[in-house]
Amino acid sequence: MSAPAPAPIRRPLTVALTGLNATDSPGAGVAVARALLESPDYEVRLIGLSYEALEPGIYLRDLFQKTYQLPYPAAGSAALLERLTYIQTQEELDVIIPNFDAELPLFSRLEPQLRNLGIRLLVPTLPQLDARDKLNLSAFGEAHGLPVPTTQAVHHLGGLVAAATVLGWPLVLKGRWYEAQVVHTLAQAEAAFAQLQARWGLPLLAQRFVTGQELNVAGLADGRGHCLSAVAMRKLTITDKGKAWAGITIEDDSLTELAHQFARVSQWRGSFELELLRTAAGELFILEINPRFPAWVYLTAAAGHNQPAALLHLALGEPVPPFDEVAIGKMFMRCAWDLVADYSDFQQIAGLGEL
Template identity: 75%
Template sequence: MLTIALTGLNATDSPGAGVAVARALREAPGRAVRLVGLSYEPLEPGIFLPDFFAKTYLLPYPSAGSAALLERLTYVQEREQIDVLIPCFDAELAHFIRLEASLKALGIRMLLPTANQLASRDKLRLAEFGAAHHLPVPATHALHQPADLPAAAAALGWPLVLKGRWYEAETVHTAAAAEAALLRLAARWGWPLLAQRHLVGQELNVAGLAEGQGHLLSAVPMRKLTLTDKGKAWAGITIEDEMLTELAQRFAEASRWRGPFELELLRTAAGELFILEINPRFPAWIYLAAAAGHNQPAALLSLALGEPVAPFGPVAVGKLFIRCAWDLIADNEHFQLIAGLGEV
């Protein structure tokens, strides 16, 4: 019996991947797993799923620093003997990478990208990364002040997409609209912002897993069918697309990526393919990959344990996922314990 700890239990309308990863792990062939939840807030829905997590612990927010995280995980480890930990939340990754050796000394194994790999696919550096590795990234300009806008607009043309440093994007059609959006986004997310060429087309995603030597073990392409108003997929379908798989392969080779990743892509009417973002973790829809024959979380488990993993075969195409809003019923005591004592 292996004990696996997971973050990202926030299965909300902008979901973390933890619940989906947990679900895939429960179906890992030939493995019995015991799951420990790690959450940042006491109402992360995954905590309240019946029979999913043997125990859940609150973690200090990443803003409290890596030392606080290590201290908390040391406490958890004394009680749980975690074998493998799978971080599912972007903002915490830098800490886990920094703590990799310390956690290993406690007996906790992980499969993570390196600090350089994490930095190289950052929004601000993605264009540079794309140019260096011949990966198609839409033309992007960093805006450090409002005065940078005219030059960016002249180079990119109208309309263009303005993106916050961490989240949020807006398509603007005129200089006046751009200026207003610029100030709004900067007030929210700070400088710099990104101005990106506006592209119209089909949104596609690829969930991938690579072992760190340049070999891609799995790539599952998915087309989004419906979107929430936050642009998150609410339904999607696995597809067969050589170009997407090849792109994931090129990414894994070029970056020697270690661990899970998600490519967010866009294909124009002319058939051009662009990488919009590279996420350094499993996507929230990763259970679809397992359902399509690529149980990437189970494979990650084997890699983290140092076991050999053979590349997956073909993806079962035409598998659909449809997210379902479903109300869990819980006892208040459950909430009191996690909010008051930090564990339940």
């Protein structure tokens, strides 16, 4: 009897992640971490990067070996670079995967400096981020034949009347970065305007309301026009904030073709998510294009497309062939449980910025 083949040697790699807010409106950090630990090629050591001391991922010590707090994106790129330079002296990071929309422009701007520190990224360029921004998505879709509902920027309260004249009631009012509310009257729109402005600033976005089946595609592109992976998912349960709480992988060529079309026309670098809606009449609309992994990205690993693990290869300049077929019928269901931690740990991350 021949001896069993030796297990392949997995190369050590230290990777830092943001997006540790695993709450009812979760970031992608914990899901990305789980996928990375299943990488067939790398023995990944994970470092958490947080913005607040109560982000639950900080306390998942079986995932993250250590966590550091970052300055808020509003502090600017110089403050972020200073903090990351210190972290690099402590941890010798190989790759950082940012998972928040608001921080991505800073990381994109700092990519050359971080590369000089020995840290690799695979993030969209500033022009790519700007092109698919909520403010520009309608024009981007029109220019490239992508179906996007009519959208208008609302810079002040008085702009709601003009938007409703074009879009009709009801309409969807969206925050600059996150959150959306469906409003049916001017009074509701004015109340939502005040709430969204307080949270996300101006301008807000008013979008034509369409209803139907909510769908998503998680994608990974190489920056040269090729979509290497596109995993389509149908939402099964949706929270009051519009987030998927359960979903299932599906086979739908029209969805994956949209992902390939987006990667081709934008020359997209890295991860992305298409938020889609199909009406009862069969019309398909792109509601948003998110420039990072979705919070449900661990489902891609379960479906045979471990997108976070593949991104490591791309970030390091290594070739990644297109993935094969997606496993259809893989489901995810989020659950809530009480994560117990010591108060001393909270004091340490809140006071010293490290845990």
